[in-house]
Amino acid sequence: MWEWNRLRALDALSRTGSVREAATLLGMSGPAVSQQLRRLEAEAGVKVVEPCGRGIRLTSEGEVLARYAGRVAALMQEADNAVHARDPLAGVVRIGAVASAVRTVLTTELADLRAAHPGVDVFVEDGEAVDHVRRLAEGHLDLVIAESWSPTPVRLPAGLTYRRLAREEAYIALPAGHPGHTRAEVDLRDLEGASWATCPAGSDPHVALTQIAHSRGVDVDVRFHVADHVTQIELVRAGLAVACVPASARRYASDDVTFLPLAEPLWRELVLATNRRGSSRAVLHLADRLARLGGD
Template sequence: MFDLHRLRLLRELKHRGTLAAVAAALSYAPSSISQQLSQLEAEVGVPLLEPVGRRVRLTEQAEILVAHTEAVLERLERAEADIAASLTELTGTLRIAAFQTAALTLVPTALGQLRDQHPHLRVHLTHMEPERALPALQARDFDLVLAEEYPGNPHPRSTDLDQEDLLDDPLHLALPGPDTGGPLTDLRSLADHPWVMEPEGTPARHWAVALCRDAGFEPDIRYETTDLLLHLRLVEQKHAAAFLPGLVWAGQTPTVTLLNLPRGRRSRRITTAVRHGRSQHPAILACRNALQRVATAKPMP
């Protein structure tokens, strides 16, 4: 029978990419990781790693082992969930990752509900964008991730994860001035206007640039940041136009002019993601229920 600890190290290598990253995540020396994987190769009787430059990659046989290891770990998580469900009091630690606007507007109220209902549940919150948080969820760094999907550019939903829709967050074109709520009739008129957008490679940037290109122009992007509160401040100070979601205001009166976007481009979808084996854990169910209550009660501009 193969050693489960060594199988988990092989799985960690698949998800984290390098021996150094595995060692850092697990607080081991890289030499110790390498030695454990060499012993696993001896147990299996076939090569599991092959060199690629200065790195290593998994062989076909190693990929087979990792697939079976994922199934074993999912089953163990289901066992953990069943044990937690058999107890009368919810304890332990729940690790959440959330992007900025969700962390500012949805999570704090949900944390308050969890604290009141389950005072012995310890919750850790990390601010992290979905592009990094979802892979970290699969690597078991988190238990629940709040993610976002932009119109026409959704994250490919991993078959290893259970994702539930939380709410649709309206998107607007934001310009300096009071809120008018009027329809957007000509985005092309902003072709020469400065813009603030999220950095290159993010789903939000891809969506925003595509929207401008569909209107017939390449946006003049002068400011780049993942901080949507800075986006808002740059619009308020008349430095740039921006596309901003409703969660930026968290029910407060908008401080800038908001114009509607073309039909089919007017909202991003907010989801919660967990691993399949953990989806029925009482802490996950309690957190998802709390977030759903908050989302249902949250007014949007």
């Protein structure tokens, strides 16, 4: 029969797509992973990997076996959780989140987690949803809090699931002296020619804004690519740009900035993504705490 370490190596390769990434995920060396795969092939009596360019890929038999390896990995995690159900929470939780979620959702929860469960080590990285979701699927992250904007909802790879934490309307931030600051709402056509501050090109907020602008026949002239909404508001306050920000960001503004709803509403959701392959007790505990914040 196949040993667990062999299946574990195959599962990691299936998730990451390379021996190097699989080795990083497992905390092993690349040669050690390759050795486990060769031994698995000898035990299974079939080829599970084959050359592909400078790397390798799964054979059709390898893909079949990898699906079972993933199920075994999930069961092994469930077994570990059950055996240690009475132990204090411990281990590592790796979180990917957009900056606004770190500021508004995570800060208090992580402080409470540290106080109640000092054996849990938490690592947080800021970034874009598309990168975080990929790293979650590969196993490099345990939880992801991602933005999902109404014109372009976030897409999750197979094997991931999500719960909604919050839903909020987006507003246009204008300098207080802007000609349109006294209106009840903003039509993007009224901002033709304005300089914009928005998230990096290709990010979900940037794509959502440009899509809704194009639907109104407007091109968005982005002069400032800044991932953090609070920094975007500061650029607006200085009179350098206008910006589209979620409602929660308004709390960080001064009297020098006016927030108006869009004539064609735009919405942002914060979603909590997890991996169906199985999570540690510490990850499940934090995920449940965060989900309760969203009323899930």
